[in-house]
Amino acid sequence: PGDHSVGLTGLSANCQLEGENPRQVAVTAAAATAVAFSIACEQPQASVGTLELSTATNGPNPDPNGYAFTIDGGDAQPIGVSATESVANLAAGAHTVTLAEASANCTIEGESSRSFTVPSGGTVSVAYTITCAASTGSLSVTTVTAGSPADPDGYTVRVDDGAPRTLGPGATVTIGELAPGAHTVLLGDLEANCTVQENPLEVTVAAAQTVSATFNVTCTATTGSLTVTITGLPDGTAAAVTVVSPNNFSQGVTETETLSDLQPGLYEVTVDEVTSGGTTYSATPPNRTVTVAAGATATATVSYGRPAAPSLNLLIDGLHLTQSTQTPEGDVPLVDGRDAYLRVFVLSNEASSATPEVRVRVYVRGDLRSTLRVPARGSSAPTSKDESRLGSSWNVRIPGSLVGPGLSVLADVDPENTIAERNEADNDFPASGTPQAVVVRTAPALGVRFVPVRQRANDLQGDVSAANKSRFLESARRMFPLPGSESDVHAVYTTTTSDPLQADDGNGAWFTVLNEIDALRVAEGTSRNYYGVVRIGYPSGLSGMGYLGLPTAIGYDDELDRSRVMAHELGHNWDREHSPCGNPGGVDSRYPYPGGLIGVYGLDVPSEELKAPSVPDIMGYCRDPWISDYTYRAVLDYRGAGSAASAMAAREQLCLLVWGRIVDGRPVLEPAFEVVTRPTLPKETGPYSVEGLTDDGARLFGFTFDAAEVADDPRRTRHFAFAVPLSQGDAARLGSLRLTAPGAQAAAVRPRVAQPSGAAAPDSIVARRIAGGVALQWNASAHPMIMVRDAATGEVLSFARGGTAQVATGSGEVDLVVSDRVRSRHMRVAR
Ligand SMILES: [Zn+2]
Structure with missing residues (x-):
């Protein structure tokens, strides 16, 4: 009994003793004393370890974004392609690691999931080896070239935007490291003569595979060949052949040969004579033209032979110059200063392919003034003279500046003697070699004053103006022997004849107007031809009227016929009667050709249109006339006498x-x-x-x-x-x-009314302004006619009859000459 100390030991670290320790207890005898210890223990800590995980990746295309791993199916964690990751605090014991997220081209060696055991407090290693194969594909590009010539410097091939690579024709190139998927393949550097069926090509590349692409190129030929075959020469004798093309190609050929790489086109093969053993060999024809086409071989066969003496002979069977008409004899004179058309008639004594040139030398008073070369117009020289086709003669225009007195012409055929002839000495015309004189006459130019005529009866006015006056003169200028023409337009003339123009002139209005225009001409005192232009109100009938031998006529303004009518009436003015075609009155009994035809060939020089002898003469009433040599000569004689101008001095x-x-x-x-x-x-x-x-x-x-x-x-x-x-x-x-x-x-x-001096009061004439002219009113019994003149120009505007007249004028003042039939009174009135 007594006090004792009691203690408790051996506690684990994770256990805690509550209360004192040791503690004092009093033990009593014979009694049991209880001591209680209360102990609290926490869960004891588990034991852990570490995993060291590593990856090692091989191959050309490692996974670009690494891998992932999981432990025991937990969260994924990243890991590099060749890396080591440490995972600590793993409970000691068995676990599983799984590696994932490797690219398709990558292969994990062994199992992707592996078991491992973590030692408590220790480290365990797990290593993966991964192999990544290639991830790109390749493209094999082939060119197949057909045709010729192939592209000499090859092509380029280009994938997407990559750099171009060269590739020959018919070659293959492989382009690697292309990402899988669609690509565009373009063939470039093609020659202009080559084309590709499909370009660019679309291809799909698969990883680790080679895909093919083929370009089919077709090249067409750009050049051709010419085989020149030589025959007929003794062995060992070199031919003298020259092949020439317009693009400066020229090559001699001495024996049969094929010329290649020729530009397509026309090649002239010229064969010169060859002399061998004292014999001269030549080929017929000496020149030929061969067409060389691309990709083809043309042929030219040159056959040499011993030439016979030529039988061909060329000569000139006459020539003539025409300005609108000419006889076969060429005796129709020309007029000074006007273009003439020369026809030279070359004849061949036999049919041949000769196409000779003609040389024309033009002399004026013996001086050579011009040398003209006329190439053959037809395919060969004719064997007989044929005036009916311009193509049968050698023609050239002689400019009017050379056509004058003293003109002479000398022509010769084949002047350079390029054509072998039986006689080279008979090629001149005239044969004497002395130029042929051509008769050229001078004639006055034609001066015309057109007078637009307005009819009071129906207000119709002839349409002639500065703008269209030359149309009226067209036929006259082309047909007649006129060196030129000049014209102006008079003020409108108002005729006050009471009746309109009629188709048969039953009322005499046509000839009354003609008489008025002639009086107007005489009053105005010029040397011009006066030509009144009227408009008619009927569909067919009289269309013109003119004097024989006086320079006044009138004609209608019909656009399709005015020129013919004016030429016809001018012919009358130049004293020409009618030619017997179309049944006119007043026929010229001396007209030489039956039916009023022109009888000889005519030519419209400006249009170079030939007129057959069966065409009617301008002085008849038949359609589409031309001028005969008879009418032409007569007009030239009439006008050449200067009759028109002589009285005007x-x-x-x-x-x-x-x-x-x-x-x-x-x-x-x-x-x-x-x-x-x-x-x-x-x-x-x-x-x-x-x-x-x-x-x-x-x-x-x-x-x-x-x-x-x-x-x-x-x-x-x-x-x-x-x-x-x-x-x-x-x-x-x-x-x-x-x-x-x-x-x-x-x-x-006599004066109609006996008039004492001063009895005719001026105020008996009333003039007033009207639109476009002046209206007059007067006592017609005292004054049967008033001549109305433009006060500024003196032009006669009307011979007014009948007591009232409306006279067209734009003038501010008119002069009136008032006739009592015999005597005149003069007045000036303002409009
Ligand atoms: Zn007539």
């Missing part, structure tokens, strides 16, 4: 315009007018006479004349218009006029 002075006509044998005297102009008097005496008398019967003037015939006038009227010089005093004394015609009663005119 006189100076202007006071004259009396006396005019009128003989209709159906009856004389008609129109009212006379005092005008200041150049005198116009008859050139010849004749059966008609005009006299001017005083009131006492004294004769102030008088003359006989032959009135001009009007062609195309069904009634064959004759007209006259004269400007008779008269002194002022005689004019004042003039009392009457008298016109006599054989077998008819004389026409005498």
Whole structure:
């Protein structure tokens, strides 16, 4: 008994004893004393270890983003492709590690899941070896080239945007390291003559595989060949052949040979003579042209032979120059200064393929002025003369500047003697070698004043203007012997004849207007031809009318026919009667060709259109005429005499315009007018006479004349218009006029009303302005006619009849010459 100390030992670290230790206890005798210790123990700590995991990757294409591992199916953790990761605090004992996320091209050696045991407090290692195979594919590109020539420097091939690689024709190249998937393969550097069936090609590359792509290239030939075959020469004799092309290719050939790599085109094969053993060999023909095509072989066979003496002979069977018509003899004269067309007729004595050149030498007064070369127009020289085709002659235009007096022409065929002939000495024309003289005449140019005519009866006005006047002259210029023409347009002339123009001139309006235009011409005193242009209101009938031998005519304005009609009427003015075609009146009995045809070949030089001898003459009434040599010569004779201009030398002075006509044998005297102009008097005496008398019967003037015939006038009227010089005093004394015609009663005119001095009051004439002209009103019984003139130009605007007239004019003032039939009064009125 007594006190004791009791302690407890041997506790694990994780156990805790509550209360004191040791502790004091009192033991009592015979009693048991209890001591209680309370112990709390925590769970004892488990034992752990470490895993050392490593990867080692082999091969050309390692996984780009590494792998992942899991332990015992836990969370994935990354690990590099060749790396070591330590995982600590793994409970000691058995575990499993799994490696994953390797790329498809990578293979893990052994199992991907492996067991391992972690030793408590220790380390265990697990190592993976991974092999990564290639991840790209390859492309094998092949070119297959067909045709020729192949592209000599090969091609380039390019995949996507990669660098181009060269590749020969018919070659293969392999391009590696291409990512799997679609790629574009482009073939480049193709020659222009080569094409590819499909370019670029689309290919799909698979990893670790080689895919093929083939380009089918087709090249076409750009050059050709020519085989020249030589025959007919003795062995060992070199031929003399030259092959020439326009692009500076030239090569001699001495024996049969094939020339290759020739540019396509025409090749001239020229064969020169070869002499061997004293014999001359030549080929026929000596020249030929061969066409070389790309990819083909052309042939030319040169057959040499011993030439026979040539039988061919060329000569010139005449030549002529024409300006619109010409006889086979070439005796129609030309006119000075106008283009002429030369035809040289070359003949061959036999059919041949000879195409000789003609040389023409043009001389003026013996001086050589021009040498012209005329190549053959046909394929060979004709064997007979044929005027009917321009292509059968050697033709050249001789400019008007060379056509004049003293012209002569010398022609020779084959001047360089390039064609072998039996006779080389007969190639000149003329054969004497002396140039052939050509008759060239001078003629005055044609001057025309067109007068647009307005009819009061129907307001129709002929359409002629500065813009279209040359159209009227076209036929005349082409047909007639005119060196040139010049024209102007007069102010509008208003005719106050009461009836409109009729198809058969039954009312005489046509010839009345013609007579007025002639009086107008005489009043105006120029040397021009006057041509009144009318418009007709009927579909067919009279279309023109003109004087024989006087320069006045009228014609219609029909666009398709105006030029023919004007040429026809000009022919009349130049004293030509009708040619017998189309049944005209007043036929020329001396016309030489039956049916009024032109009889010889004509030529329209500007258009180079040949006119057959069966074409009708311009002086008939038939369609589409041309001019005969007969009409042409007659006009040239008439105009060459200068008849038109000769009367115009006189100076202007006071004259009396006396005019009128003989209709159906009856004389008609129109009212006379005092005008200041150049005198116009008859050139010849004749059966008609005009006299001017005083009131006492004294004769102030008088003359006989032959009135001009009007062609195309069904009634064959004759007209006259004269400007008779008269002194002022005689004019004042003039009392009457008298016109006599054989077998008819004389026409005498006196003032219609006996008029004491000053009785005709000027205010009896009323003028007022109207649109486009002036309207006049007057006492027609006192003054049967008023001549209305433009005050500024003096142009006659109307011979107004009948007491009222509306005269077209744009002028501000007009002069009136008021006739009482014999005497005139002058007034100026403002519009
Ligand atoms: Zn006629």
